[in-house]
Amino acid sequence: MKLYDSKMAPNPRRVRIFMAEKGISCETVQVDIMSGENLSEEFLSINPRGVLPTLVLDDGTVLDETVAISRYLEETQPEPALMGQDAVSKAKIEGRQRHMEFDGLIGAADAFRNSFPGFSARGLAGNMGEVAAIPDLAARGKQVVALFYTNLNDYLSSHEYVAGDEFSIADITALCTVDFAAGASRLPIPDDCEHLKRWHAQVSARDSAAA
Ligand SMILES: N[C@@H](CCC(=O)N[C@@H](CS)C(=O)NCC(=O)O)C(=O)O
Known part of the structure; x- marks a missing residue:
């Protein structure tokens, strides 16, 4: 999977920390929000909403929304649990x-x-x-x-x-x-x-x- 990330922005950092807590690593691509790279044709062809973080799974599925991405990671790698256990x-x-x-x-x-x-x-x-x-x-x-x-x-x-x-x-x-x-x-x-x-x-x- 590939994480479209933006170093200075708070929402992508939420996903990076979530992954680090679980010991998950993946390829990351930096997208510069300040210069509007997230609004380029190239990025909009990946996520038409133009927001970060965006996670692209190996089968091409595109996920955005920090909590939705976190939910996917929690389901696929439950330990350590970060979203509760019961x-x-x-x-x-x-x-x-x-x-x-x-x-x-x-x-x-x-x-x-x-x-x-x-x-x-x-x-x-x-x-x-x-x-x-x-x-x-x-x-x-x-x-x-x-x-x-x-x-x-x-x-x-x-x-x-x-x-x-x-x-x-x-x-x-x-x-x-x-x-x-x-x-x-x-x-x-x-x-x-x-x-x-x-x-x-x-x-x-x-x-x-x-x-
Ligand atoms: N609710 C979304 C918010 C995503 C969002 O607003 N991300 C910001 C970076 S923190 C962004 O992509 N900004 C693009 C822009 O300002 O054009 C989430 O939780 O992922």
């Missing part, structure tokens, strides 16, 4: 994963996309045509990230990981969200979020975090 843990982890994505990553992406000059006519990711950035969305994205930090800090005051006692896909989404918000959107973890900082140091020390 009905309750699977549902809990899926819920927490979605909280990280909807309550954090989308806000961080809005904050970046709607303020970065290079994306002034690329307000939506991928092959969506010209869509103007909306500065108010950048401001709201910042508010979302601030709330995300506070809520996650509270949760981590009584849990080791983002979905309870076990490292899971929810931690991967949260780590990529925090690092993207701190880097691209210049929204670092606030000093008073000590539990979030403890967790961040812990998961950043895993080998997979370098992926």
